[in-house]
Amino acid sequence: MGYEVRKVELEPLQVLSPQGEVVDPARMPKLDDAQLRELMRRMVFTRVWDQRAVSLSRQGRLGFYAPVSGQEGTMIGSEFALDKEDWICPGYRDMPQLVWHGYPLYQSFLYSRGHQHGGQIPEGVCVLLPQIIIGAQYVQAPGVAMGLKLRGKRNVVVAYTGDGGSSQGDFYEGMNFAGAFRLPCIFIVQNNGYAISTPRSKQSMAETIAQKAVAAGIRGVLVDGMDVLAVYAAVKEAREYALEGLPTLIEALTYRFGPHSMSGDDPTKYRTKEELSEWEQKDPLVRFRAFLKAKGLWSDEEEEKTIEEARAFVNDQIRKAEETPPMTVPGLIDSMFETTPPHLEEQKAWFAAGEGR
Amino acid sequence: MAQLTMIQAINEALRLELKRDPNVLVFGEDVGHLGGVFRATEGLQKEFGEHRVFDTPLAESGIGGLAVGLCTQGFRPVMEIQFIGFVFEVMDSICGQASRLRYRSGGRYHAPLVIRTPFGGGVRAAELHTDSLEGLFIQTPGIKVVCPSNPYDAKGLLIAAIRDNDPVFFMEHLKLYRSFRQEVPEGDYTVPIGKANVVREGRHVTVIAYGAMVHTSLRAAEELAKEGVECEVIDLRTLMPIDIDTIVASIRKTNRAIVVQEAQKTAGVAAEVIAQINEKAIFHLEAPVLRVAAPDTVYAFAQIEDEWMPTPARVADGVRKVLEY
Numbered sequence: 001m002g003y004e005v006r007k008v009e010l011e012p013l014q015v016l017s018p019q020g021e022v023v024d025p026a027r028m029p030k031l032d033d034a035q036l037r038e039l040m041r042r043m044v045f046t047r048v049w050d051q052r053a054v055s056l057s058r059q060g061r062l063g064f065y066a067p068v069s070g071q072e073g074t075m076i077g078s079e080f081a082l083d084k085e086d087w088i089c090p091g092y093r094d095m096p097q098l099v100w101h102g103y104p105l106y107q108s109f110l111y112s113r114g115h116q117h118g119g120q121i122p123e124g125v126c127v128l129l130p131q132i133i134i135g136a137q138y139v140q141a142p143g144v145a146m147g148l149k150l151r152g153k154r155n156v157v158v159a160y161t162g163d164g165g166s167s168q169g170d171f172y173e174g175m176n177f178a179g180a181f182r183l184p185c186i187f188i189v190q191n192n193g194y195a196i197s198t199p200r201s202k203q204s205m206a207e208t209i210a211q212k213a214v215a216a217g218i219r220g221v222l223v224d225g226m227d228v229l230a231v232y233a234a235v236k237e238a239r240e241y242a243l244e245g246l247p248t249l250i251e252a253l254t255y256r257f258g259p260h261s262m263s264g265d266d267p268t269k270y271r272t273k274e275e276l277s278e279w280e281q282k283d284p285l286v287r288f289r290a291f292l293k294a295k296g297l298w299s300d301e302e303e304e305k306t307i308e309e310a311r312a313f314v315n316d317q318i319r320k321a322e323e324t325p326p327m328t329v330p331g332l333i334d335s336m337f338e339t340t341p342p343h344l345e346e347q348k349a350w351f352a353a354g355e356g357r
Numbered sequence: 358m359a360q361l362t363m364i365q366a367i368n369e370a371l372r373l374e375l376k377r378d379p380n381v382l383v384f385g386e387d388v389g390h391l392g393g394v395f396r397a398t399e400g401l402q403k404e405f406g407e408h409r410v411f412d413t414p415l416a417e418s419g420i421g422g423l424a425v426g427l428c429t430q431g432f433r434p435v436m437e438i439q440f441i442g443f444v445f446e447v448m449d450s451i452c453g454q455a456s457r458l459r460y461r462s463g464g465r466y467h468a469p470l471v472i473r474t475p476f477g478g479g480v481r482a483a484e485l486h487t488d489s490l491e492g493l494f495i496q497t498p499g500i501k502v503v504c505p506s507n508p509y510d511a512k513g514l515l516i517a518a519i520r521d522n523d524p525v526f527f528m529e530h531l532k533l534y535r536s537f538r539q540e541v542p543e544g545d546y547t548v549p550i551g552k553a554n555v556v557r558e559g560r561h562v563t564v565i566a567y568g569a570m571v572h573t574s575l576r577a578a579e580e581l582a583k584e585g586v587e588c589e590v591i592d593l594r595t596l597m598p599i600d601i602d603t604i605v606a607s608i609r610k611t612n613r614a615i616v617v618q619e620a621q622k623t624a625g626v627a628a629e630v631i632a633q634i635n636e637k638a639i640f641h642l643e644a645p646v647l648r649v650a651a652p653d654t655v656y657a658f659a660q661i662e663d664e665w666m667p668t669p670a671r672v673a674d675g676v677r678k679v680l681e682y
Contacts, residue, residue: 089426120463128429129461133453139419140454143426143434150408151430170449173419180414335460336499338467338522341551341598343633 008211010222012253015229018282020290029233033297039080039228040298041306043072043285046096048310049105050258053112056318057262062112066093067258070226073284074190074252076100077231081239082158087144088127089137089159093190093256097160098127105313109321116327116335126155134165138174138187145183156184156242158235164195166209175216175249182245186238189251190225196260197270210251218247225252226282229291255279360538366508367397367473367529370515371435373545375405381519382427383410385420385437385473394439395475395534417443421450421472428458428468435519441476441528442485448493455524456499470524471515477530477569477619478666481659487531488656489568489620494526495597495629501550502596504528506571508539510594513548521550530568553600555607559587562676563607563614565630567593570617570667577672588676596626601633605641608634612643613682615675619666622650644682649675 017023031039050068057065068075071093079088079097088097095108102125111118111130119129128144131137141159148155165171166189178185189209193200206212213220219241223234231252238248257280259265267276292298333348334340340348361369374381383398383405389412392399402410413420417438424434438444444451455468478487494502503518503525505511511529518525556571557578566574571592578588589607593599608614614634616627627648634646649667651657657665 116460116463119461119465121465123465128466133449136422136449136454139422139450140426140429141422142419143423144429145426146423147427147430147432150432170418170422173414173416174422176414176416177419177423332460335464337459337501343598343601 008208008214008220010208010210010220012222012224013230013234014224014227015233016227016287016291018226018287020287020294022291027230027233029229029236031232036292037297037302039076039232040288040292042076042080042100043228043288044303044306045310046072046076047285048307049314052311052314054258054262061318061322062109062262063114064092065112065262066260067256067262068093068096070255070257070279070283071190071192072096073228073288074188074225074231074254077228078158078188078235081232081235083155085126085153086155086239087148087157089141089144089157090127090130091134091137091160091162091165092130092132093162094130094160098130101125101127103127104317106317106320109318110324113321115321115324116332117324135161135168135170135174137161138165138168139170139177141174141185141187142177142181142183145178145185146181149183154243156186156239158186158188160188160190162195163189163191163193163200163203163209164198165189166212167203172212172216175213175218175247178247179216179218183247184242184245185247186235186242187247187249188235189249190254191251192254192256194260194270196265199270208251210249213249216249218249221248221250223250223252225254226284226287228284228288255282358540358542361508361541362535362538363505363508363511363529364395364397364534366512366541367515368399368401369541370512370519371398371401372404374516374519375401375409377545378433380431380433381409381435382432383435383437384413384423386415386439387412388437393437397437397473417446418450421447421454424470425450425454425458425468428455428470429466433469433519435471435473438472438474440482440486441474441490442488444474444490451500451524451526452494452497456497459523460499467522468524469522471518471527472524473527473529475529475531475534477532478656478662479532479569481662482531484656484658487662489618491528491596492620492625495626499524500597501525502528503550503594504530504568504596505594506530506533506568506592508541510548510554510592512541513546514550514594516545517547517550520547525550528568532569548594551595551598551600553594553603554592555589555603556592557588557590559589559611561587561611561613562589562679563604563611564588564590564617564672564676565593565604565614566590566617567596567626568619570619573667573669574617574672576669577676580669580673581676586676586680593626599626599630599633601637604630604634605638608638609641612641613679614642615647615649615672615679617649617667617672617675619651621653622648623653625650644679647675647679
């Protein structure tokens with residue numbers, strides 16, 4: 001009984017150490033100073049918005065909200081590597097990628113508040129709605145990608161999920177379809193260690209999630225998800241391969257500092273303080289800030305300015321969300337089909353007549 | 358006009374729509390090179406190429422996800438689920454995703470998707486090949502459910518389904534694929550979704566059926582005619598939305614009705630039809646509306662399936678019961 005399970009050797013790619021020192025100059029992406037600053041601005045902005053969203057949620061001014069702090073390196077870095085006409089198939093925590101891809105923030109607040117206008121993604125913004133069913137976006141991504149390919153576009157599709165999502169059948173089916181049809185797909189797993197409370201160790205005997213790519217015959221890459229530059233570089237490279245018809249699965253090792261969602265999750269029940277503080281040392285903002293400051297590309301003033309900007313913008317956007325006229329049941333009924341069938345017309349008339357009180 | 362079987366009529370509908378609209382794509386397990394296990398897609402890959410008509414890996418959820426993704430890029434997928442029982446593997450894509458796309462996105466996206474699937478008993482098929490699962494889909498808001506009973510309707514309804522801008526679950530009865538031929542016009546025509554068809558006129562009782570049960574009901578009607586009972590037989594054709602107006606118009610004349618379904622008795626199409634009759638025509642009824650249906654068990658194994666499914670004799674008994682009330 002001496003069977004030895006075959007190992008897939010994968011070391012997490014890293015450009016910056018947790019202290020912000022360059023550890024792998026060869027992987028340093030070609031970004032100019034303005035782009036580097038923009039990456040930092042976006043991460044700070046997103047952190048502020050996240051903190052504000054958490055408190056808005058506590059006040060009851062937002063509905064379902066999944067905090068993102070800790071995952072900004074993966075979220076911001078991966079989106080930054082995309083073309084405006086590349087498509088994003090997100091999970092529910094992936095609002096930052098959507099917003100930085102062009103989805104208006106106030107609509108993300110409306111989505112959280114359960115308002116239909118939240119889902120009316122503007123024309124020209126290439127994203128699907130946040131997926132609630134874990135893994136469903138993984139089987140849809142090949143469809144989006146096949147569509148782009150049939151239309152002759154040179155664009156890719158990025159689908160996100162988490163470590164829990166990697167256990168779904170759809171996770172494998174999506175990768176397998178992308179490979180079988182040679183589609184321009186990139187699958188990103190944000191492994192933050194927990195599917196709500198269930199630790200990564202209980203999801204799979206596989207040593208890494210990235211190695212699951214091997215079975216599907218596609219590329220598998222492991223990356224330090226707290227390192228925005230490493231994530232950016234990994235996605236940029238995956239994008240090139242995707243355009244040649246070779247999909248990639250990227251596992252980004254990351255952590256969420258907050259709870260799973262604002263709907264009553266208490267992470268102290270399943271994580272230790274020590275573990276949290278260990279990961280806080282790897283904070284993607286701390287590391288990138290140190291790197292930029294050493295290069296003279298970031299200052300406390302710029303940080304302050306960004307924080308102020310973000311606060312003002314979030315306030316403006318939540319106001320805009322709150323000022324949006326409420327949905328109505330007749331409006332909801334009319335959004336079920338292109339032409340409302342007779343039985344629904346009857347139900348609509350009943351509500352419109354005020355009988356639905 | 359050609360004499361076609363239902364499977365030929367379906368093939369013809371797919372060919373016409375593939376030709377008419379470059380956004381129509383046909384895919385599923387074995388639908389490409391082989392032309393489908395029932396030959397519904399025979400010759401289509403050769404005619405339209407592997408980009409329009411293709412085989413997928415053997416994974417229904419993957420097929421459904423592919424279809425939903427393609428919808429967001431303006432395509433009109435016609436996906437085949439090889440046998441209806443396999444649809445359990447793709448319930449999320451159909452009932453959790455495609456059906457909600459228009460609503461969730463406030464109209465930014467929609468799913469002009471057709472899910473074609475064979476179903477229906479009496480052909481000695483393996484388990485999970487023959488179930489009548491329409492009840493699950495009529496309960497899912499956002500999907501239309503269509504079930505033709507003959508070649509003419511199959512072609513016209515399938516063309517209408519492909520042109521519909523919302524998801525249509527299209528059920529093809531296995532026993533009807535090749536059991537008879539019918540004159541089917543060559544060109545393009547549609548049979549409207551949401552309209553039932555009076556297939557036999559009569560004044561004593563209304564028999565409401567769909568799929569293969571239309572033929573079972575017609576046979577019962579012939580038997581009953583010998584006893585002087587004139588049945589009016591309605592083929593629903595669309596199960597969601599139900600054409601209640603046609604049903605009510607008939608009941609105003611006959612004042613009695615039964616609903617015949619191959620599916621299990623509880624909480625299905627028959628139950629819904631009866632609920633709507635109660636809402637719209639209760640004062641025209643002389644007797645309760647009865648259901649003739651299969652018992653509430655899992656689909657019977659081949660040995661006893663003929664006994665399990667409603668027969669002409671059972672339908673005739675149902676009619677007599679309603680008349681004698």
